[in-house]
Structures are given as C-alpha cells and as structure tokens.
Amino acid sequence: MLTGRSPWLLGVLGVGALLVAVVMAVGVGSVSLSPSETLRVLADHILPVDITTSPIADPIIWNIRLPRVLAAMGAGAALGCAGVGLQGIFRNPVADPQLVGMSAIGSVGVLLGLWMGWGIAGPVAGVVGGAIAGALGASLIRVLARSTEGDPSRFILGGIGFGVAVSALVAAAAIAIHDPRVPDVPFWFVGGLAASTWGTAAWTLAFAVITSLVLVPLGDRIDMLSLGFAPASHLGVEVAAVVTIALTAMGLGVGAAVGAAGIVAFVGLLAGHASRAIVGDHHRVAIVAGAVLGAVALIAADAIGRLIGGRFEVPVGLVTAAIGGPFLMWLIARRGPGL
Numbered sequence: 300m301l302t303g304r305s306p307w308l309l310g311v312l313g314v315g316a317l318l319v320a321v322v323m324a325v326g327v328g329s330v331s332l333s334p335s336e337t338l339r340v341l342a343d344h345i346l347p348v349d350i351t352t353s354p355i356a357d358p359i360i361w362n363i364r365l366p367r368v369l370a371a372m373g374a375g376a377a378l379g380c381a382g383v384g385l386q387g388i389f390r391n392p393v394a395d396p397q398l399v400g401m402s403a404i405g406s407v408g409v410l411l412g413l414w415m416g417w418g419i420a421g422p423v424a425g426v427v428g429g430a431i432a433g434a435l436g437a438s439l440i441r442v443l444a445r446s447t448e449g450d451p452s453r454f455i456l457g458g459i460g461f462g463v464a465v466s467a468l469v470a471a472a473a474i475a476i477h478d479p480r481v482p483d484v485p486f487w488f489v490g491g492l493a494a495s496t497w498g499t500a501a502w503t504l505a506f507a508v509i510t511s512l513v514l515v516p517l518g519d520r521i522d523m524l525s526l527g528f529a530p531a532s533h534l535g536v537e538v539a540a541v542v543t544i545a546l547t548a549m550g551l552g553v554g555a556a557v558g559a560a561g562i563v564a565f566v567g568l569l570a571g572h573a574s575r576a577i578v579g580d581h582h583r584v585a586i587v588a589g590a591v592l593g594a595v596a597l598i599a600a601d602a603i604g605r606l607i608g609g610r611f612e613v614p615v616g617l618v619t620a621a622i623g624g625p626f627l628m629w630l631i632a633r634r635g636p637g638l
Contacts, residue, residue, distance in 0.1 A: 379593020382567020405554030408432020433554020565623020
C-alpha cells in the first residue's frame with residue numbers, strides 16, 4: 300500500500316502507468332506496431348519537428364487507434380471514479396455503475412442523442428446525450444437505495460434488474476429505429492470502442508475530468524458518509540446535498556462513458572477495490588487512483604480484445620466481464636450473504 304506517500308510520487312506513477320498503457324495499446328491490432336513506431340508518429344504530430352514515419356503506421360495510429368485508446372481512457376476514468384464513489388457513499392463493496400443501473404440510465408440518453416442529434420454533432424451526440432441523461436437520472440439510484448432499505452444485496456439485485464430491463468428496452472428501441480447511426484444490440488450489452496473518433500474521445504475525457512473535479516473535493520464528506528448517513532449527519536455533513544451532487548457528477552461521467560464505449564461492467568468495481576488496496580480508504584486520494592486504474596483497466600481490456608480476437612475483435616465488455624465476474628464471486632464468497 301502506498302498510503303502516506305508523496306502526492307507527487309503517486310502522480311508520477313499514475314501518469315507513467317497511463318502513458319505506458321496508451322503506447323502499448325496503440326500498437327495492438329490486426330496490424331501490429333512497435334512502441335518505437337507509435338512514439339515516432341506521436342512525436343511527429345505533437346512536436347514542432349518533422350519526423351519520418353511509416354505511411355502505413357501514421358494513419359492507423361493517429362486516425363484510428365489513438366482516438367480509440369483515448370476514448371477508453373476517458374470512459375475508464377469515469378467508471379473508476381464512479382466505482383470508488385458509489386462504494387463509499389452506499390457502503391457497498393460490490394457497487395459498480397453497471398450493477399446499480401447507472402450505466403443503463405445513461406444508455407437512454409445515448410440512444411436519443413444519436414437518433415435525434417446526429418445531424419448536429421455526429422457521434423459526439425451520443426456522448427453528450429448519455430452525459431445529460433446520466434446526470435439527470437442519477438437521483439434514481441438514490442431512490443433505489445432507499446427502496447432496498449440499505450440492504451447491500453437487495454440494492455445490487457435491484458440495480459441489476461433495473462439495468463437489464465432498461466438496456467433491453469434501449470436495445471429493442473435501437474432495433475425498431477433501424478438507423479445505421481444507432482449501434483447494434485451488442486453495443487448496449489457488451490460495449491465496443493471501434494466507432495471512436497477524436498470528437499468522442501475529447502468529450503468523454505472532458506466529462507471524466509468534470510466528474511473527478513467534482514468528486515475529489517467531496518472526498519472528506521464521502522469519508523464520513525462511509526460511516527453511515529446518520530453518523531455523517533451528526534458530524535455536520537449535509538447528506539442530501541452531498542449525495543445529490545456526487546451522484547449527479549458520477550452520472551455525468553458514466554453516461555458519457557456509455558456513449559463512448561457502451562455498457563461495460565465491473566471496471567468501477569475493480570478500480571474501486573484496487574485503489575483502496577493501493578492508496579487506502581481516504582476518498583480524496585482513492586477517487587484519483589480509481590480514475591487512473593479505471594483508465595488503465597479499460598485501455599488494457601480493449602487491447603486484449605483486439606489481440607485475442609484478431610480481425611474479429613472481442614467486445615471490451617466481454618473482457619471486463621471475464622475478469623470482473625470471478626472477482627465479484629470471490630467478494631461475495633468472502634463476505635458472506637450480507638456482502
């Protein structure tokens with residue numbers, strides 16, 4: 300555990316991990332590219348110098364893979380932040396944006412955004428629509444938590460049922476609309492980053508940054524909420540306001556993530572537990588660590604899907620499910636019936 304380490308050290312380690320993940324992931328695909336080729340292309344586009352690059356590698360890296368990897372970074376960061384925040388606020392170790400239904404809420408906005416806003420903003424309309432729907436509908440998660448009377452098991456089961464139902468309705472609507480601008484059914488259940496553009500990457504990263512900038516200052520209050528709503532209230536925390544602001548920020552980022560990557564499970568769950576294992580339970584630090592770990596995890600999962608699938612890539616959501624599913628089972632087995 301790196302608790303007590305210098306924030307500068309943690310920052311350097313986090314940035315280093317992200318850079319390594321980006322460079323390695325950009326090289327993975329049906330056409331394999333070395334890290335040196337990737338770095339030359341990046342340097343040629345970013346630095347004010349002329350660097351000789353491969354005419355094959357340049358368009359693949361700059362126009363196709365880098366936007367995809369950056370979209371995965373933004374989506375993973377938002378999901379990681381939300382995982383840490385949900386687990387802290389609701390004192391639920393298995394809380395995840397997909398498991399509590401937050402991703403499904405965002406998917407409604409993604410569908411409407413792509414269907415109605417494509418002519419104005421193109422694929423970015425899905426990211427923006429998902430963010431708006433996620434932010435506006437985040438209060439439904441609070442309602443779900445109240446209706447399950449604080450029982451962690453009922454909360455997750457209710458969230459799963461709600462999420463599956465909404466996702467099924469969205470997928471059915473996508474079939475009924477039958478518009479080539481709206482993704483096929485698999486996108487709404489297992490995700491995918493193949494359609495990423497520079498626009499979707501930029502907007503997803505922007506919403507992820509907004510989510511983290513809102514959540515990090517609330518870290519001390521989320522620490523108190525982790526003790527329970529009643530004890531936090533006695534300590535002076537305005538519980539309703541803090542929960543509303545935090546859930547709205549998380550819904551904003553998660554909805555944007557759905558617009559970029561579809562519904563991807565377990566990234567928040569894994570990032571939340573990994574961040575606490577590395578930096579401890581203080582949410583100011585854990586939220587930042589969760590964002591970094593979520594970004595690295597989704598970048599890696601997408602790269603693995605491209606690597607093992609060859610020309611027919613495995614959707615990123617299947618990769619995260621294959622890893623996160625057993626982890627969820629282990630958590631339940633370790634903690635028992637009451638989670």
